[in-house]
Amino acid sequence: MDASIARALDCFTWLTSSVRSLVKQDRVAYLQGLASRVTLADVQRPKDLYAAVRRAFPGARAARRANFQALPAVLLADGTTALDPATRVLRWAEYFGEQEAGEAIELADYPQHFSSAQPDPSLGGPHFEIAALPTLQSVEQQILALPARKAVGPDGIAAELLHVSVVHSAAALYPVYLKTALGLREPAAWRGGNLICLAKRASSLMSCSAFRSILLESVPGKLWHRILRSQLTASFAGVCLDLQAGQLPGIGTDSVALAVRSYQQLTKRRGRRCGLVFYDVRAAFYMLLRQTLVPTTEQDATLLGLLDRLAPSAHTTALISDLLRGTWFRMDGAAALILTHRGGRPGDPLADILFAFSFSAYLRAAEQALASKGLSPPVPCARDTPFWQEWEPPQHIQFGAWADDFVNLRDALTGPGLCADIQASTGLITAHASAVGMTLTFAVDKTAALISSDCGRGADLGLRSDDTGQLGLDIHDPVMQAWHFLPVVDSYKHLGGIVTANGTAGTDLSFRFSKAQGALRPLYRRLFSAPDIPQKVRKLLLQALVISRFVFTAASQIFGAEIYKRQWCRMYVVLWRGLLRWSSAEATPHSYEVLRFAAATNPLLALAHMRAVFLRRLTRHGPATLIHLLKAHWAVDPVRSWLGHLHDDLRAVAVYVAPVQALLSAPCPVAAILESVVTDEHWWPRQIKLASSRFADRLEVWAGQRGRTMPSGIAPAPEPTEEDRPFACQWCTARFRLRKHLAAHAAKSHGILCPARHFTPTSTCQACLRMYHSVERACYHTKRSRECLLRLAHLMPPMTLAQIRLADAEEVQRRKKLKKGQWQAFEATTPAQPTFGPRRPTRAEMLLGLDEEDVTLDLLARTFRPKPSVLAWLNEYFDEASREGPRTSTAGYWLQPPSGAPSVSVSIVVSPFCE
Known part of the structure; x- marks a missing residue:
């Protein structure tokens, strides 16, 4: 009996291992077959492809499941529940x-x-x-x-x-x-x-x-x-x-999104105030009047x-x-x-x-109504450029529309003028919609206005708050004799991405990154980083399911600052890192190792490739309004505009492809690349692919040099001296070249915060009585103002770390939400405003002019006197401030080849008008 039980257990163990092995082989074969059949059409439908992959892993579930089943019950028109x-x-x-x-x-x-x-x-x-x-x-x-x-x-x-x-x-x-x-x-x-x-x-x-x-x-x-x-x-x-x-x-939602972003940035650069009014039509497809399409007897x-x-x-x-x-x-x-x-x-x-036939007719009628009232947005002027001459500038800026939603672009010289213009134009469009039987839905995610952050949110704009505290404008519909509340929001999500009041790209990048990670996390260990599945299959599926969600939208993105481009590059590498596993934070694979294992190009070349594909479509299909806005934006801002990003793409490709260096030497590199696209639309994408291939070769050279000793003909880099790094950490042996590097090290490694942070409890500076709308901005002000920081030291003792965390709690939670892709948590940074005084007096000001008999013990007890060590700490902080100055010798990390060879000098100043 004992032998039979042991034999049965052995057979059960063998059968279990065999079944698991066969299931694993079947799964690998299924994924290989799926990867071999992946085409561009499958990449354009990532949900269907993702569902097919998930069938191989039925046990994988997201941490935050969004699946739900609606109850079969329904409310009747009178509010009661249906009983049968x-x-x-x-x-x-x-x-x-x-x-x-x-x-x-x-x-x-x-x-x-x-x-x-x-x-x-x-x-x-x-x-x-x-x-x-x-x-x-x-x-x-x-x-x-x-x-x-x-x-x-x-x-x-x-x-x-x-x-x-x-x-x-x-x-x-x-x-x-x-x-x-x-x-x-x-x-x-x-x-x-x-x-x-x-x-x-x-x-x-x-x-x-x-x-x-x-x-x-x-x-x-x-x-x-x-x-x-x-x-x-x-x-x-x-x-x-x-x-x-x-x-x-040829004309998708990304074209509309780029037009909106270009108009927003262009208006800001011209010193005007920008407003975007997004409209949502209630049940538009269901309420289409068929009599407006075909002739009838009615x-x-x-x-x-x-x-x-x-x-x-x-x-x-x-x-x-x-x-x-x-x-x-x-x-x-x-x-x-x-x-x-x-x-x-x-x-x-x-x-x-x-x-679309009916909707385009309605929008044209609405534009004519706005023009008759003098409310058409002006067409920004653009100087003649040597490219895209075949596209005529538009007569007026039309609505941007997708499906049954549309956006109206507005601008004005002042904030109150902008709000008055939005009220007049929105009221006219609302009345026009009511006249043809359409109904607009007013809500923060439906019909809402997005006003640039430099307008402020004061009472002079005519804004009011509703019962929930939401700011907005009152809109009158003369046709229906009704009043509507138009919410004024700081961020808005449409099919082309996230638009914010300050026009920055950070919120949209976080949203895209969170969506990509949502597809990566459930299958990370079971598929993407599983060593028993071939690397080629994992790479292809990760590229189709995750990377495509993030990279394809970058073509219509405008990076207003270099920090957002670095943020995109970091996110790109993090997503590719899903193919690897590591045991600790110290063992995190190097960026070059990640891209080498994934056989992927570097982030700047990936950006250049997406923009090249979009540029080819833009040159072939337009639209003319978008081309005019891009030219006008480039004329006033040749560095941070979308066309200016093409110059950045040239710099990234020139590191690896010699013929591209000639374009950088041209009087106008942007015009040269656009001329090449018109002559041969496939030439520029071919150069980017060639640069990607050579980047892969450099990665192999870099991998071969890792762990090897320096060749005898090359001298090692000299060790930095104390003169090169004068700022030493008093808690460890680390030294730094700039004081800001030392401050960052002290905060991260030792928990020693900036002195200004200990004297900023709220978003209002208690010394100058100016409100900065966030504790972070108020801290940045006091860090740069010696007068305010020393006065605050005479008004209050330094806050403890617990008090600092309590003051930062709300903003920390908001930043965490934005990092998770919750774009609704975004709050625009409006201009600083003075608050009502008077200022709180210091001890010296309270005792000034009083006789000795007038100074009571109660008065002395109510006054604050700082410690001399605190004042010495603050004075030392300002006296030892360092200035970095402009950087002239350093280049971007991804503008250097991986092998360490010297790259082509690409610091060329280009005239935006090629004069």
């Missing part, structure tokens, strides 16, 4: 039907309603255009472009079924499409679908407004609508706004359909009219049929471009 499933489904149908002007009908009554439905496609007929008919090739192309693993419509036909044999599928569907085009009537099953509800966020889950609806349509019907969409794209290109993103190739004589004037043919207009009549939806699992009369059918391939 039938009432719940009825409430959903009533809510979403109200958005699209729907009415509940019986299935048997649908033919009668359809016969009298508008619009009528035969109006103005008969219609026939050969270009409006589908071709067999177009059907095959649309079938091949269908994404897999998507929900099916009521007919149950999936994309995978059509992919089994594309030729046979297209041949079977083509007669139906041809009959639909010739007869101007598509099947009734293609006119609607099942409606499902998706929760927007994990708050107010029992409210209908917290959900959005998705229409699950027939896949063959979607194919037909994709064919119609391709016919409308060329017409839309002639009417869309210059900064309207999302519908046409409209007035002056209201003509947009597509009737803009579509490529009357036949195409008739086809669009046909698919907009008799539309319906049915709640998933319900029997009631809702006939809709409004909206662009969100979820349909035609929904976005049909809405």
